[in-house]
Amino acid sequence: MSEHHEEEAVGWDAIDEALKAIYPEQEPKHYAPLIPYLLGGGDPLNGISVYERTEPVPHWHYVTYGFSELFEKESDDPKTSGYGFELTFRLKKETNDCEPPTWANHFLNNIARYVFSTGNVFAAGHHLNLNGPIAAEEETEIRAITFVQDPELEPIDTPNGNVEFLQVVGITLEEETAVQAWNCLKLMELLAPYLPMYVTDLSRSSLLQHHQIAEAVEEGIEKDGSSTGSLFVDFLEWKEQKKAFGKNTYKVRLGAKQAEPIAQVLKGRLSKGKSLLLHHEGGHVEFLPADQDAVEVQDGILQVKLQPDSCTVFIQQLVPQARTFDIPGFPGIQFEIVKSYIKDQQGEVVEVIG
DSSP states (O other): OOHHHHTTOHHHHHHHHHHHTTOTTOOOEEEOOSSOGGGTOSOOSSEEEEEEEOSSSOEEEEEEESSSOOSSOOSSOTTEEEEEEEEEEEEEOOTTOSSOOTHHHHHHHHHHHHHHHHOOOOOTTOEEEOSSOSSTTSOOSEEEEEEEEOSSOOOEEETTEEEEEEEEEEEEHHHHHHHHHSOHHHHHHHHGGGSGGGOBOTTOOOGGGSHHHHHHHHHHHHHHOOOOOEEEOSOEEEEEEOOSSSOOEEEEEEEGGGHHHHHHHHHHHHTTTOOEEEEETTEEEEEEEOSSOEEEEETTEEEEEEOHHHHHHHHHHOOSSOEEEEETTEEEEEEEEEOEEEEOTTSOEEEEEO
């Protein structure tokens, strides 16, 4: 924090006070950009403080400064400071770690870059696929994140409005599928005994490998269904095939990467009388439960209405394998699963699914 802003940094000071209650005698390692973002710097956050912990497991506790209003009040909402939150991130401390890994700073700044550029904000219960490892240079199964309330930092009232502390938690792709098929907060509550303080551990594998957890997730899906009403997918497009005589038909193309997650969510949605909307720049498709199969376009969205037997067949066909298939007894629509190409940060294809 610069001396110029020190006296008027009421939001910053409020965050510092909240952290002093947990770390009364520890001076954090603080990282700030050399050039502020508003002056052309690359990092959107004003700063990140990192505290060293030994309990309940050794870890680094990262806290951001920049999603809330740190200095003077600028927004019109007196009750909320900026976006209304700051992020925290707890990363397992390895035995040979003397300094907190800097990749986590880049990671948190990337989240900030997304929020600042889109205006989309996060809340407890949200989740996000990272399209690769959480740490680009690490061999890790942690490839998605969820957001929970930081277990130690309660929301605070500042002169600029309310600020809550959202903790980023790294999860595996299998766990992300369970989040989508069931409920994020309920899954995180189930995993809590295995993730002390929701510390992200890059070396761990999926906790669904524990029979008890996998069984509890299945029971939860069966009881509650899925809370995921919409999915952003890696590839999706639909086309209307016009006919001179008879009704027009439709063709829907889906990426192989998303085939199984879509199947899992559909199980927990349509069986509970709920719909599922798929989003992609190539088109939007909504699946709805119905007594009779039908397909139509409403407000630019292709609506696919499936009766229970057709839904079961459709879910069985959603496997990550490139091919074309129909639903027996539903002549108005055809589906195609196409290969998904997974690329690294340099744009190079590193994996082909399908």
